[in-house]
Amino acid sequence: MAATFFGEVVRAPCRAGTEDEEEEEEEGKRETAEDREVRRQLARKREVRLFRRQTKTSLEVSLLEKYPCSKFIIAIGNNAVAFLSSFVMNSGVWEEVGCANLWNEWCRTTDTTHLSPAEAFCVFYHLKSSPSVVLCQCSCYVAEDQQYQWLEKVFGSCARKNMQVTILTCRHVTDYKTSESTSSLHSPFLKALKTQNFKELPCCSLLEQPNIVHDLPAAVLSYCQVWRIPAVLYLCYTDVMKLDLITVEAFKPVLSSRSLKGLVKNIPQSTEILKKLMTTNEIQSNIYT
């Protein structure tokens, strides 16, 4: 509880997140069969499903069990997705091998067969000339109760040791803790986190304590750390979370990494593609035209 200057006593949120547990305990005691059914239906609605858009069939096994891979590259968030689209996917032919269908309060995509470019999505591709290279473009938010399911549907329950994972994502610069003020930082800038089995030198400096990462990037990296899969997360701290040319270009040092080196052919062409992507989005977001 906290007292305000106006003499009222308000319930302050507890940073240990314990109010939920007390509510859950109370709810558990009062829950009827109807409540349980509603909860079950909600859980079903929030299930993560992987399927092939071309055949409209679900994947019976995990994605990487069906498509064994040696390199798994995932972009999470619109800037990371734009980076892979412009610099990696424009070189070579990429075939779509799966799509994740999920629903939560932030990502309400129900019809994934006809996605418009502005909608959030999670699509998997492999390189036709080298099918063991799998890429995931994930611009939808995967909620905390869906992250473990997403991992199971993609990686499966048995660890895949002969692969290397690269994760690209962005976070707002105000999340970065430093002894200087965040206003004095020159963003965007890149930081890395790697698992114990990742033996290469990352393309930028490592993320210092006490900084941490959450959400899907953390879920993927945790999985790789626990199951001893070499993995690296490249995190771009930026002050512009919407699609932004400077933020996307901040990922460029990653092009020299072993995972991406062989996949990038034409950088000037990529820059042109990126500029076009930006212009398309700018027109869509300008409410005055």
Place this chain on the structure above:
Amino acid sequence: MFVPCGESVPDLAGYTFLMPAVSVGNVGQLAMDLIISTLNMCKIGYFYTDCLVPMVGNNPYATAEENSTELSINAEIYALPSKKLAALQLRSIFIKYKSKPFCEKLLSWVKSSNCAKVIVLSSSHSYHRNDLQLRSTPFRYLLTPCVQKSIQTKITSLNWEEMEKSPCIPEINDSEFCIRIPGGGITKTLYDESCSKEIAMVVLLKFVSEGDNIPDALGLVEYLNEWLQILKPCCDDPTASALRWKMPSSWRLLFGSGLPPALF
């Protein structure tokens, strides 16, 4: 599930298993950080679960450049074989409806590992105290029935206060009395589950308010130390006692980044 760091599964038979509850002020977790950091405990495995919100970061107990790059996740287990101590650290909150399944899975694993006893470090909202509690020490303990016989004598010699029962429904006058730990997170669930599964568990908690809870964490580890004697006892001077617990490097910037000079 427990996933070891190395090739073999460590043998925790006869170990004392310390763990925090994610509770008000995160006092249990801060206390665990102090214990793991001071004793330089070594990571032996992960408790990989879908019950906690995922998070990763570099080694929170780093002391030098060389050991700063080891990745840490949300639930890790550390050990100190010389003192037969194992410690679980939890670094994030529970996903909705997953706290009870977590308690069940964890306790089942602890029981199958043949640990001698479990000690839960926790806290409870100080504003929920009754008049008597306001006037007494802020520390409390709870024992499950199967551990009472072996530990009660020692506890009595320490003059510790047992957690009082309070009305189950506070508004009703003749309501039954039960153990309530408001703000204690999974503490009550762990305690109830241990009672029914005959697990030797001791809960140590402190009444706290949210804020800078480092002094509360120091208080709680000293309270634990009165019994377990992890560190040699020293004089009653609180400053001296604070100095002998090593604060981990990850406690930097606990209240955010530096301030912009233009603010002043």
